[in-house]
Amino acid sequence: MDERRRVLQIVGYSNSGKTTLLTRLIPLLEGTGLRVGVVKHDGGHDFEWDQPGKDTWRYREAGASLVAITSKTKTAMIEQRPLELPVLVQRLTEAGADLVLIEGFKREHFPKLVLLRRPEDEELLQSVSHLVGVVSWSADRKENVPCFHVDDVESIAKFVRERIQKDHPDEYKG
Template sequence: MTATPFVFQISGYSNTGKTTLMTELIHRFEHAGIRVGVLKHDGAHDFELDQPGKDTHRFSAAGASFVAIQSAAKSALIQRGSLSPDELIKRLADAGAEMILVEGYKRECYPKLVLMREQSHTALLTELSNVVGAASWFAFRQEGLPVFGIDDVDSMYELIHNRFLAHR
């Protein structure tokens, strides 16, 4: 049985710096010896991992429900159909992730850090569940909630790392 992984969300509207922050956090946590899995929500597109003309794309186009590919450096499994965030988190945990960082899925209930580029984005702090912190591109304070400057990655890392340690 796989241990329950620590799941933490980085949420916010498009172009608020979610991916930039995630890449920095991934680097730091992996450097600290924590195996990080990432779940990215792509709500606006139908992403395509396969490249037209390549074998895996041809297998998928032929109707295969699952296509796996493996090399000396990495492996991938492509599955037809959409899986729930919980199922994807379970699969990442089964693969060995100790921490799962989630980009997007604003409506999920995991603890989350909300990124805000504009004043209107502050509405997310009350609209979303389980907000444990915020990062802002502008001067902002919220009673009872840690709010970081968008470039204060050290403090955001510390917030998430402390929650990870408490989860263990």
């Protein structure tokens, strides 16, 4: 199977609706039996996932390079270093993701759905690589790739599933 079919970036400018689209898309894809992994790009901020004062935070503050926590229902690991996107995609795939959705990372070279909220956002179509579709807030778009209205999440989910199913139609029946 073409592994790139298992990865899809959702890119757009700030406040274009990327997170909202993903939170609507994920349950539809998971509901068809796909295990979905997600990578979020934190554009220059130093995110804090841990809670100050908690044990895992204290371990990181003490200098641990890697800290993991696990329970009966979930596991999390924090690394004190940045990782390249292909490494994150590989890790999520190795952890069992059938599909990795990526929010952001406009300059990476995975297949992309570009989200256009405003007319001035259209310049993004010229600056990204591997464009496979457009999701827009306007009703009609004429592009050389599939175009979807932002509220037509069912069609977007179908498009994503079909990209995965193209090489192995029996693998995912959703």
